Amino acid sequence: MKDAYDVIVIGAGPAGSVAARFAAEGGASVLMIEKRQEIGDPVRCAEGVGIVDLDKYVDIETRWAAAPIKGATIYVPSGAPIKMRSKEEDQNYGYILERKIFDRALAERAAKAGVDVYTKTTATGLIMKDGRVAGVKVMRLGKEKEVVANIVIGADGVESKVGRWAGIDTTLTPHNIETGVQYLMTNIDIDEDNVEFFMGKRYAPGGYVWIFPKGPGRANVGIGLLGSKITDGGRPIDYLDKFIAQRFPNGKIIEMNYGGVPVSGGIEKIYGNGIMLVGDAGQLTDPITGGGIKHALWSGELAGITAAEAVKISDFSEKTLKKYQKAWEDKCGKIMKRNLILKDYYVDMSDEETNKIAETLSDLDFTGILDVSQLVKVLVKVDKKLLIKLGANQLGF
Numbered sequence: 394m395k396d397a398y399d400v401i402v403i404g405a406g407p408a409g410s411v412a413a414r415f416a417a418e419g420g421a422s423v424l425m426i427e428k429r430q431e432i433g434d435p436v437r438c439a440e441g442v443g444i445v446d447l448d449k450y451v452d453i454e455t456r457w458a459a460a461p462i463k464g465a466t467i468y469v470p471s472g473a474p475i476k477m478r479s480k481e482e483d484q485n486y487g488y489i490l491e492r493k494i495f496d497r498a499l500a501e502r503a504a505k506a507g508v509d510v511y512t513k514t515t516a517t518g519l520i521m522k523d524g525r526v527a528g529v530k531v532m533r534l535g536k537e538k539e540v541v542a543n544i545v546i547g548a549d550g551v552e553s554k555v556g557r558w559a560g561i562d563t564t565l566t567p568h569n570i571e572t573g574v575q576y577l578m579t580n581i582d583i584d585e586d587n588v589e590f591f592m593g594k595r596y597a598p599g600g601y602v603w604i605f606p607k608g609p610g611r612a613n614v615g616i617g618l619l620g621s622k623i624t625d626g627g628r629p630i631d632y633l634d635k636f637i638a639q640r641f642p643n644g645k646i647i648e649m650n651y652g653g654v655p656v657s658g659g660i661e662k663i664y665g666n667g668i669m670l671v672g673d674a675g676q677l678t679d680p681i682t683g684g685g686i687k688h689a690l691w692s693g694e695l696a697g698i699t700a701a702e703a704v705k706i707s708d709f710s711e712k713t714l715k716k717y718q719k720a721w722e723d724k725c726g727k728i729m730k731r732n733l734i735l736k737d738y739y740v741d742m743s744d745e746e747t748n749k750i751a752e753t754l755s756d757l758d759f760t761g762i763l764d765v766s767q768l769v770k771v772l773v774k775v776d777k778k779l780l781i782k783l784g785a786n787q788l789g790f
Contacts, residue, residue, distance in 0.1 A: 408672025411693030419701020575615030
């Protein structure tokens with residue numbers, strides 16, 4: 394590990410690896426550190442990702458694509474299904490990933506671009522100089538070291554310390570974080586190319602249960618609960634165990650993962666003097682679904698490009714790095730605001746209201762509905778309260 398780099402990326406998940414790679418391809422010298430000894434482990438994600446030009450970020454390989462997804466079924470509290478399906482038999486919504494392999498493939502591509510990658514290396518603080526971030530204090534194999542850098546990119550997840558160290562407010566209230574628990578299960582009967590979601594207070598207050606197939610008889614089965622909606626002392630794992638006992642009584646659990654998912658719509662400011670935050674560290678996950686992989690890839694790319702441009706002109710000020718936030722807002726800002734409204738609207742709905750909307754939708758054909766934006770187009774036609782809540786300027790289609 395050298396004593397100085399143009400850019401240091403803290404965290405080697407998808408956002409960090411993509412940011413590091415694009416900064417290096419833009420001509421910057423880049424160090425990426427990861428506190429864990431293995432990139433991609435443990436998994437803290439449902440592992441689903443839609444079709445988002447993945448080949449731009451990683452070589453498409455079957456080794457990390459556990460299952461292609463061609464449809465989705467949403468079960469409302471009454472048990473009625475809303476079924477969405479691809480129009481063409483060979484058309485995919487996306488993939489269920491093997492994140493341990495996927496994350497390493499992204500890191501490998503960063504390394505090939507010239508990034509120095511160090512695992513089992515923990516950031517213990519930031520070096521500050523004249524009011525700006527100027528490097529990182531690290532602990533590696535029991536030894537402390539200071540590494541100077543012009544830009545630090547925080548990609549250290551929902552529990553991010555990097556933003557706080559830099560003076561960025563990353564506070565999360567119970568209303569803006571979901572607690573998730575997920576089992577990898579085998580010996581279960583599933584539809585191998587269809588994801589399933591279960592809504593309702595008995596399943597998941599302020600959230601949902603999911604089943605994401607990962608091959609024959611194998612799936613991620615998980616739950617996300619909004620902290621502010623857990624009023625009876627129940628734990629996410631208790632709700633999940635109850636669901637599994639009913640749905641998969643003979644299923645076997647072979648792995649368990651847990652963690653928090655920010656659903657705030659993003660923090661107000663994701664940059665500063667010499668600092669940018671990407672992925673979960675910037676709370677850049679979809680507020681309604683909790684999905685974060687595509688946002689991690691997008692934000693990592695935009696931050697990496699911005700970092701490389703800053704290095705070329707030797708300007709690492711807020712004024713220059715603000716271009717990253719502007720690029721993010723141009724790409725996702727309107728949709729993130731809309732989905733935050735949707736999230737707040739949904740979590741306050743009663744099961745009875747949800748069932749009534751589902752009854753209105755029962756005769757509609759959802760073939761070809763591939764994402765939230767397309768689904769909202771249908772919903773606002775039958776739910777006038779939602780239309781008023783969103784407002785024409787928030788639809789973002």
